[in-house]
Amino acid sequence: MSAERLARAYLLRVAEPPAPAVVAFVARHGPVESAELIRRGDVPDAVAQETTARRELDLAREDLAWAAREGYRLVTPEDDEWPAWPLLCLDVATGRGVRDVAAPLALWVRGAARLDEAATDAVAIVGARAATEYGEHTAADLAYTLAHEQTAVFSGAAYGIDGAAHRGALSAGGVTVAVLGCALDAGYPAGHVGLLNRVAAGGAVVSEYPPGTPPARHRFLVRNRLIAALTAGTVVVEAGRRSGARNTAATAGALGKVVMAVPGPVGSAASVGCHQLIRDAHATLVASASDVLDTVGRLGTSRPEGAGRPRRRTDGLGPQALRVHEALGERRGKSPEGIATESGVPLARVRALLPELELAGLSERCESGWRRSRSGADPESGQTGIRAGQDGSPGLMRVRTDG
Amino acid sequence: MSAERLARAYLLRVAEPPAPAVVAFVARHGPVESAELIRRGDVPDAVAQETTARRELDLAREDLAWAAREGYRLVTPEDDEWPAWPLLCLDVATGRGVRDVAAPLALWVRGAARLDEAATDAVAIVGARAATEYGEHTAADLAYTLAHEQTAVFSGAAYGIDGAAHRGALSAGGVTVAVLGCALDAGYPAGHVGLLNRVAAGGAVVSEYPPGTPPARHRFLVRNRLIAALTAGTVVVEAGRRSGARNTAATAGALGKVVMAVPGPVGSAASVGCHQLIRDAHATLVASASDVLDTVGRLGTSRPEGAGRPRRRTDGLGPQALRVHEALGERRGKSPEGIATESGVPLARVRALLPELELAGLSERCESGWRRSRSGADPESGQTGIRAGQDGSPGLMRVRTDG
Numbered sequence: 036m037s038a039e040r041l042a043r044a045y046l047l048r049v050a051e052p053p054a055p056a057v058v059a060f061v062a063r064h065g066p067v068e069s070a071e072l073i074r075r076g077d078v079p080d081a082v083a084q085e086t087t088a089r090r091e092l093d094l095a096r097e098d099l100a101w102a103a104r105e106g107y108r109l110v111t112p113e114d115d116e117w118p119a120w121p122l123l124c125l126d127v128a129t130g131r132g133v134r135d136v137a138a139p140l141a142l143w144v145r146g147a148a149r150l151d152e153a154a155t156d157a158v159a160i161v162g163a164r165a166a167t168e169y170g171e172h173t174a175a176d177l178a179y180t181l182a183h184e185q186t187a188v189f190s191g192a193a194y195g196i197d198g199a200a201h202r203g204a205l206s207a208g209g210v211t212v213a214v215l216g217c218a219l220d221a222g223y224p225a226g227h228v229g230l231l232n233r234v235a236a237g238g239a240v241v242s243e244y245p246p247g248t249p250p251a252r253h254r255f256l257v258r259n260r261l262i263a264a265l266t267a268g269t270v271v272v273e274a275g276r277r278s279g280a281r282n283t284a285a286t287a288g289a290l291g292k293v294v295m296a297v298p299g300p301v302g303s304a305a306s307v308g309c310h311q312l313i314r315d316a317h318a319t320l321v322a323s324a325s326d327v328l329d330t331v332g333r334l335g336t337s338r339p340e341g342a343g344r345p346r347r348r349t350d351g352l353g354p355q356a357l358r359v360h361e362a363l364g365e366r367r368g369k370s371p372e373g374i375a376t377e378s379g380v381p382l383a384r385v386r387a388l389l390p391e392l393e394l395a396g397l398s399e400r401c402e403s404g405w406r407r408s409r410s411g412a413d414p415e416s417g418q419t420g421i422r423a424g425q426d427g428s429p430g431l432m433r434v435r436t437d438g
Numbered sequence: 439m440s441a442e443r444l445a446r447a448y449l450l451r452v453a454e455p456p457a458p459a460v461v462a463f464v465a466r467h468g469p470v471e472s473a474e475l476i477r478r479g480d481v482p483d484a485v486a487q488e489t490t491a492r493r494e495l496d497l498a499r500e501d502l503a504w505a506a507r508e509g510y511r512l513v514t515p516e517d518d519e520w521p522a523w524p525l526l527c528l529d530v531a532t533g534r535g536v537r538d539v540a541a542p543l544a545l546w547v548r549g550a551a552r553l554d555e556a557a558t559d560a561v562a563i564v565g566a567r568a569a570t571e572y573g574e575h576t577a578a579d580l581a582y583t584l585a586h587e588q589t590a591v592f593s594g595a596a597y598g599i600d601g602a603a604h605r606g607a608l609s610a611g612g613v614t615v616a617v618l619g620c621a622l623d624a625g626y627p628a629g630h631v632g633l634l635n636r637v638a639a640g641g642a643v644v645s646e647y648p649p650g651t652p653p654a655r656h657r658f659l660v661r662n663r664l665i666a667a668l669t670a671g672t673v674v675v676e677a678g679r680r681s682g683a684r685n686t687a688a689t690a691g692a693l694g695k696v697v698m699a700v701p702g703p704v705g706s707a708a709s710v711g712c713h714q715l716i717r718d719a720h721a722t723l724v725a726s727a728s729d730v731l732d733t734v735g736r737l738g739t740s741r742p743e744g745a746g747r748p749r750r751r752t753d754g755l756g757p758q759a760l761r762v763h764e765a766l767g768e769r770r771g772k773s774p775e776g777i778a779t780e781s782g783v784p785l786a787r788v789r790a791l792l793p794e795l796e797l798a799g800l801s802e803r804c805e806s807g808w809r810r811s812r813s814g815a816d817p818e819s820g821q822t823g824i825r826a827g828q829d830g831s832p833g834l835m836r837v838r839t840d841g
Contacts, residue, residue: 173704298701301576301725314723314786322704322713370773370807383717403806404773
């Protein structure tokens with residue numbers, strides 16, 4: 036039981052996520068020293084505010100013993116299994132001032148699947164609990180085909196669309212991951228205890244919350260950032276006018292991820308939120324699993340094992356991402372339409388790839404549209420480390436040195 | 439029976455639409471001299487190619503007598519009723535090299551409604567003949583509400599969606615217009631003869647074709663440009679993968695009109711074309727009549743009676759169009775997204791308004807997006823005539839001097 040591991044388990048007990056000040060503190064001081072300073076109360080105000088209420092609650096050994104007993108595990112940034120690359124978008128968004136999207140300090144995981152592998156090119160399928168038969172059928176159908184195509188399906192284990200998505204992926208024998216807004220042992224939702232057992236058998240059930248944490252409305256919203264971050268794109272299957280699924284979609288958009296929505300009959304209240312997302316929030320309409328795969332593409336979320344550091348900033352981009360990058364001007368911005376025309380890449384893909392390239396430090400928005408990033412080095416210059424130049428914080432550097 | 443009227447009736451007999459060379463010839467020489475020159479064969483090659491086959495077929499008096507007997511009329515560009523402003527987009531598109539969209543030389547009209555008034559802020563509702571109950575219900579419902587809101591509903595009188603749209607508008611006691619791909623007396627489609635009688639009672643049935651002209655596949659496609667031109671936007675309610683309704687939508691797009699599509703269940707083959715239009719062709723998703731009205735806006739297709747000539751180029755623009763115009767840069771292009779952000783006008787409306795502003799000579803596309811038109815005068819300069827500066831041809835000038 037390493038010191039880092041104990042420190043991370045302690046931090047998960049102490050800081051209710053999202054805890055941006057604690058995350059930044061740990062990035063600066065490391066988990067062991069951070070935990071010690073927090074325990075003593077020897078911390079800046081912002082960190083104190085996130086930790087004072089529970090800092091004396093040191094159950095790290097008990098929590099780790101509980102996990103060992105149950106066959107669960109704590110996955111930390113120090114582990115190979117940590118999905119560092121997908122979660123990077125949370126650090127980037129926090130750095131940009133997006134609120135409430137701080138990275139997790141560690142994750143409690145139950146299940147057979149490695150989290151970093153599951154999160155490679157994964158897709159989230161989410162939607163309303165008050166789903167229709169049409170919505171559940173569509174969610175299960177999409178999940179089945181995606182899982183069959185080796186794409187892991189992430190969702191939130193709720194009744195309705197979420198459950199149908201998990202079931203569809205399971206029926207294809209594929210990997211599905213449930214991210215919870217409560218502890219792994221909360222037994223919630225009660226009607227999905229059996230489903231979560233089956234999800235864990237070949238996939239994973241994931242939570243930031245230490246054992247005993249009950250579900251709460253704010254925890255579902257906080258959890259949504261993990262579903263969005265761990266996947267290349269989020270599909271909303273059914274959503275009413277005020278569905279929480281729209282929150283996941285908004286978070287995915289804020290993280291630069293692809294947001295997709297499934298249309299339905301215009302008279303169906305359960306599709307109103309999806310139609311609003313497509314009409315007003317620029318979500319891409321998807322009517323099939325191949326629409327989903329076309330839309331998310333294959334950019335940037337995974338890297339081949341042992342490939343070493345890239346030699347050019349554009350190494351590791353897929354063919355369409357390369358074409359989009361090449362179509363970007365050095366100075367004048369171009370509209371997505373102009374880039375689509377020049378690159379020959381469909382507009383929906385261009386719209387999906389531009390924010391991904393931005394996250395990778397390869398594109399930026401300007402007044403007149405999108406152009407190549409000026410802060411980065413010459414793409415032909417043989418600079419090492421695609422994203423190392425984009426943010427010098429240890430937290431971000433770590434991502435590129437762990438693999 | 440004026441000489442112009444006889445000449446136009448002759449030209450409709452002689453030239454199978456679209457007849458761009460004849461339209462340009464008539465714009466230069468006027469209808470009477472053009473008809474005489476065509477009758478004699480004293481015309482340039484391009485005009486000869488469009489007229490040689492039938493130039494000796496002078497049934498103008500008979501056709502006008504037929505119309506008088508049936509209670510029909512010939513509406514010509516010389517008449518107050520001519521929908522000059524909506525049809526202007528056909529001249530503009532032809533001038534830009536869009537093929538097969540030449541303006542009509544005149545129109546045979548049956549019915550109580552004035553064509554210019556019906557075409558003010560009208561909406562086209564079109565779709566597949568092989569429609570589902572869902573599609574027909576949705577088309578009728580949209581048409582009912584639009585007609586109830588004083589928006590005329592144009593369609594093509596076909597079975598399926600078209601018929602449902604006409605019926606929906608009729609049931610609201612509103613104005614609906616059927617544009618045919620055959621003569622007014624063709625009795626086609628056979629099952630809609632009664633419906634067309636009801637359409638004519640309060641609205642209009644319109645055709646370019648002289649009496650006796652049978653329906654033909656190419657005439658439906660040619661007719662589609664009139665449906666697109668005479669309306670502010672086209673709504674596709676259901677369309678299979680290869681539906682002709684998608685041709686109307688493509689034509690509407692080429693004419694700078696708003697293209698909208700209604701989503702449906704993802705498993706329905708009748709909605710595949712609509713989903714493709716939204717996903718791949720940037721059609722705006724509409725789920726209700728208020729979505730349609732929001733999307734088409736109220737720009738430019740109508741002008742108050744007796745308002746006289748505008749003093750500034752931007753006079754006559756609605757409030758949102760003005761905001762979009764103000765958000766455009768003088769030199770650097772901006773993306774629709776950037777313009778939406780700056781103007782506070784929703785992106786879907788910005789996308790609809792930009793091509794309308796372009797038609798009005800107030801915006802233009804450039805490499806990096808959209809900017810104010812450079813060819814036009816300073817918008818603050820008190821120049822008279824919004825669109826007069828945009829194209830000096832007599833055909834275009836006429837539009838502003840007829841009213």
